[in-house]
Amino acid sequence: MSIKILNPGVLTTVQDLGRMGFQKYGVVVGGAMDSYSLRLANLLVGNSEEEAVLEVTLFGTKIQFEKDMVIAITGGDLQATMDGKKAVMWRPIWVKKGSTLHFKSAKKGCRAYISFAGGLSISNIMGSKSTYLRAEIGGYKGRALQKGDVIECNKLGKAQQDLLKEIQHSGNHWMVNYHPLIHTEQTQQIRVIKGTEFDHLQAKSKEEFFHHPFKVTSNADRMGYRIEGPSLSLTAEVEMLSEGVTFGTIQLPPSGDPIILMADRQTTGGYPKISHVITADLCHLAQLQPMATIYFEEVSLLEAVQLMLEKEKMMDEIKVGLRLKRTKA
């Protein structure tokens, strides 16, 4: 036995970097909403970046450890406590058998990620361990975690055993500086590139899209965020056939309130696409709670790619840093 769910909280699921290559069959990509936090969580415990972790939403999740292990918590600050004491985020933590991890409430951000050294024992379905809730496949029994669920953890490799010993004996006092990578404030400047149908917006709507705040409504989940601000309208109805959509696509349904598509989006959509959130900012978006405020800022496609490259460079630096710490240990 490894970990036991005492309380699943709002929504706790197993996620990795998503199920790719099957969209042509109508199978959604899914995966972590904040993939940078997922990758960092894995790197901190010596896993490969794409290993499956738990994605915890907002509050309430309580997990008991049934053996000694090394974990890391990243993502939003959901006020995690370990046996009642504040749990440190963004660094590996050694957990004693019998301890309980509890996420009290979201102070900053919306989703936290828990990685387990060695990974969780979850089978791979169509190339991924992510939970695809609607098709009831992947993750743990294809569903959100429930009270009483027990998930096995994989055996530790040599490097991870050494890491465990190191932390167990001397503790550690360093952590990853995530600030340039992931923002968890509830008012965010989100960068977008214009979508194909942006030019079909009325002049007033075009101006409002970039100059007025939008609020994330309570209708916001892993599939998409409905946002509210000035009601946007097109100059004329656009006749559209279904075509591909992606993580970050902002669609405008006839209601006038945009929808931002998230990790569990459908594979195709038929609403006009007014914008796309750039990949580098998707993690900030993933950390927004209902009622959060978004300001959209336009960047070019080239800038979007440069920003993504910059972020990958930061990830590479963190990887090198972690490797150096390991060799010292």
Added chain:
Amino acid sequence: MSDHQEKLLAEAVFKPLGDSALIVQIGIGIHPNIQKRVYALSEWMNCHPFTGFIESVPAYNNVTIFYHPIIVCQNAPANLTPYEFVCHYVKKVIKQLDIETNQQERCIDIPVLYGGKYGPDLEYVAQYHNLSVEEVIMIHSREEYLVYMLGFAPGFPFLGGMDEIIATPRKKTPRLSIEQGSVGIAGKQTGIYPLKTPGGWQIIGRTPLSLFHPSKSSPTLLHPGDKIRFVSISQEEFDRYREMSECL
């Protein structure tokens, strides 16, 4: 490059879908010939991927191509952005695309138990058009349908070819749950629900076949380009199909 390929290239419209994908539109509207082009391009991309290619997703008249911008950057000439590189690649592909020989012709019979508890809206559809229930079944099962694309849910086919005589508006209040295998009508469309889901389609029957198999290498029963025909079956036949599928 043949005249046909030249025309195809001249008509192709490229547009970015965010910073990690692009859509190439190769035709206007819904037509079996456009479906063939779309399928041919999508399959060619799958079989001849560039470095950084993730996947291609065919739709009615367009293909979406997903890529890793960073991997593309590392391998593309320095003067090209990832988007430009992928556009160039796709243009090259279109120049040599063989549309006719790429697609296998498959015709698949979909057994359907029409009406009763499995098709609660069949009578409504009949009344709506002043037809008998038998006539609706006859019209629905006499046509050959083309699978244009899969989307919405795993294995959900977007079909073309329904006779407009039985086109029926969606339900005003969607059902909270439609059973897996349900066959429905929504406006001029007809389709099959591969999974249990909420939905507003008029449900006229159910197939005992399963459309989604996550453990198989080809996870869906239907593929774009397949032709299908609905075949009316009895309760006994329905039960027999179910038993057979449990043994598989």
